[in-house]
Amino acid sequence: MTDLLEVAGVKKHFGGVTAVHDLSFTVRDGEILGVIGPNGAGKSTVFNVINGVYPPDEGRIVFKGQDITGEPAYRVARRGIARAHQIVQPLATMTVLENCTVGACFGRENLPLARAQEVVREAAEIVGLTDRLDQLAGQLTTAGKKRLELARALSAHPELLLLDEVLAGLNPTEIERMIAVIRRIRDRGIAILMIEHVMRAIMSLSDRIVVLNLGGKLAEGTPQSVARNPDVIAAYLGEAEPTPAGMVH
């Protein structure tokens, strides 16, 4: 497997606070790489740096061999990196169909309007929103909005999908369904980089896991090896308040 995305020596400060400190990892073609870590470990910041919401202070982001460090979000999207947000961002007074059409028309394939429909229906099919296409995005349930985030990202036909806590706020049944959806996406050859707090899910989905703590990389490896790593156990269950595995925050 070759490297699809390389995060190399990324640092990001906000004022005096170091959010990410000298972080490096790679995402390989077609894999699911899980990112876990306690609150404030810098997970969402990494996502924001990768997809161009803001540039890193230091370090490089390399996608498919090209340096994309500091490119604005819309250009990163066009290159084939799509994102589902932790806090859902529906285009509320537009329909599900229109939301996904934006993804299809402005994503990697830059489709004309007339050719977007087909792509959107396919994406809606994968996440199970086919019967909601004409509904306004703002009227969807929380689970529905999470699916919309996924469908919209998929409509772009990305090569890399950033999933930021897409399971947060869902009930156990919905989580099961969403896990199946994520597997289906991976089976289509799309690499996935996902942040997740639902341990059961990320342990079963990920090919590899990167553990962040205090803005740096604490451990990296297969789910099994990470779960046995004493540093990881200390970070999660150590001196501070215990954070039970599987907790949804």
Add this chain to the structure above:
Amino acid sequence: MTAQESSPAVEVAAPRSKAREWFGAILRQPFICLIALVGVAFAILPLWDDNVQLRESLLLAAVYITLASNLNIVLGYAGYVNFGNIVFFGLGGYVCIYLVNEWQWPLAAAAVTAGISVSLLALVFGLGILRLRGAFFALATIGVNEAVKAFVANFEPWGGATGIYLSLDVYEPLGGPGQALWIVYFLIVAVMAASLFLSYAIKTSKFGLGLLAIGENEDAAAVLGVNTPRYKALAYSVSAFLPAIVGGLYFFKTGIIEPGGAFDLTRSIEAIVMVMLGGIGTVTGAALGAFFYEEVRGVLLTTEVFSHFQLVIAGLLLLVIVLFAPAGLMGFVYKRWPRMRRLLQ
């Protein structure tokens, strides 16, 4: 607009082949036919019995429909409140009047030149001020209008604070003042129809989809791949073109242009009221809002009691809309008849 209309053809289909197919596709789009009908009605009604009073009233309505429709591209689609939208109208008026009066250009050429030059200027301004969001953008647009007004008031080639008075000679190529007024009226109606068409074409295009996404959530739109800086600047620039032309035609008709009348901030605010009244983000709403507002104002201005209060009423109207009916007239229509959402964009 009757119930007999069949369901509209899907707007996204844009055949690129022969002109005939293209024409056929237009005929299958009821909304475009509706725009054409409105344009023809505007043109014919005052001509029927040579009704100059009706013509003047419809002329103002057409001017305001043009202003409101183009404002709607930035305000309704992209979600940016352009308080200084009248600057396009005033500046277009100045460029056109100057070219006609000083350089003896034909009216049409002068008006189109005004449209193009003001659009280009708007593009430059837009790239600068569209970095701002929310209230800061709104304030900046007022700043642009006031700055241009102050500049023009001190710009001697354009007559400074006294402005430019057109000499009667300029009406000669159009067959004298009487006939010229009719010609200008038809031109303004044509610009109004073009504005409606432009609003509709943008709304049903990929460009419009990007703008609507920006209007909903600019950050999300950027993450989805919409080139937000370029789209916003383009929208701002495009929305300047037809108002500048209509400004040229309007001031050609009045025969005088001076800074106070050309860059009147009240008119800017009235245009916003019109868009809100009819339904923000809708082509039909912006037009209906402008028409009703203009007609109601016409009535108010001629009554003893209200003639001094028409702006008070505009303000109250805006307040009532924002508080109780933010979706305006079309919001009501869409709620009552959901199928209209497709037909009346």
